[in-house]
Amino acid sequence: MGGRPAATYPRAPRAGDRLLVAGARGNPPVLSIPNSALAGGRGRVVLLYANRDESSVVLRDELRTLAEGHPHRLLVLHWLESLQGLPTVDRLAAVLAPYTGREAFVCGPEPLMDAVEQALRSLGAPGDRIHRERFFSLGADDFDTTTVPRGTAAGDGGTAEVELDGETHTVAWPPATPLLDVLLAAGVDAPFSCREGACSACTCRVVAGEVKMLRNDVLDDQDITEGYVLACQALPLTDRVEITYS
Ligand code: FES
Incomplete structure (x- = not known):
C-alpha cells in the first residue's frame, strides 16, 4: 500500500x-x-x-x-x-x-x-x-481550526445543556456532530484524550434526552444503563439533551 x-x-x-x-x-x-x-x-x-x-x-x-x-x-x-x-x-x-x-x-x-x-x-x-486539528467533524474550511463544526447553524439540530465543573453550558448540537466537538467549538474545556471511544476520558452522563454512540470500547452495559456515554462518540437522538460531567 x-x-x-x-x-x-x-x-x-x-x-x-x-x-x-x-x-x-x-x-x-x-x-x-x-x-x-x-x-x-x-x-x-x-x-x-x-x-x-x-x-x-x-x-x-x-x-x-x-x-x-x-x-x-x-x-x-x-x-x-x-x-x-x-x-x-x-x-x-x-x-x-x-x-x-x-x-x-x-x-x-x-x-x-x-x-x-x-x-x-x-x-x-x-x-x-x-x-x-482539534475537531473530527470539520466545517467548510477543514483547515481553519477556529471553524465551528458543520451544521451548527440555528435550526439545524437540537440543544445540549451541559454541566461541567459547576457551570452550565447550552450549545447547539447538530445531529451528526459528536458532543465533544460541539463543546470544544463552543470553547468549553471538556475533557478528552483518544477521541476514538477507547479511553473513557470524555465520559459524561445523560440526565435527560437520548443519545447514541458511534463507537464504544470502554463502557459496559451497566454504565450505559446508568446513562454514561462517551462525549467524543455521542450524537443526539432527541432535540434536547441534558448532560453532566459530575
Ligand atoms: S476521548 Fe477517549 S473515549 Fe472519548
Whole structure:
C-alpha cells in the first residue's frame, strides 16, 4: 500500500502544497480533509494515513478513487504499524522529510500528533506551519481550526445543556456532530484524550434526552444503563439533551 513520491511530487514545495497526517481507529475526517484541500486550492496534497494494520484502514477504496481522480495533486501514503512499526519521531521524520516545506495539518490520537509535530520540527519546519486539528467533524474550511463544526447553524439540530465543573453550558448540537466537538467549538474545556471511544476520558452522563454512540470500547452495559456515554462518540437522538460531567 502507498509508496514513495513519484516524479510528479518534487521536494520543493509550491504555494498551497499541503501535508496531511491522519491517524485512525475512529472517525477522523480522512476523506473530508483531502477533499477540502483539493477543492479549496490548486496545491498538491500528500496524505499520510496511519493505521494499526491493513484491516484497520477504513475508506481505503474511497481514498484510492480520490487519488486516481487527482493523479497530479494527491498522493496517499499508508503507514501500517503491523509493517512499519509504531510511528516514532525518527521513523516519521524519515518519511516526512520530502514534505517539510509544506503547511502541515495533523489529526488523530494525541501521541501521533505529538510525534508528527516533533518529527517536522526536527526537520526544521516552523511551528506556525504545523496545525493540529482539534475537531473530527470539520466545517467548510477543514483547515481553519477556529471553524465551528458543520451544521451548527440555528435550526439545524437540537440543544445540549451541559454541566461541567459547576457551570452550565447550552450549545447547539447538530445531529451528526459528536458532543465533544460541539463543546470544544463552543470553547468549553471538556475533557478528552483518544477521541476514538477507547479511553473513557470524555465520559459524561445523560440526565435527560437520548443519545447514541458511534463507537464504544470502554463502557459496559451497566454504565450505559446508568446513562454514561462517551462525549467524543455521542450524537443526539432527541432535540434536547441534558448532560453532566459530575
Ligand atoms: S476521548 Fe477517549 S473515549 Fe472519548
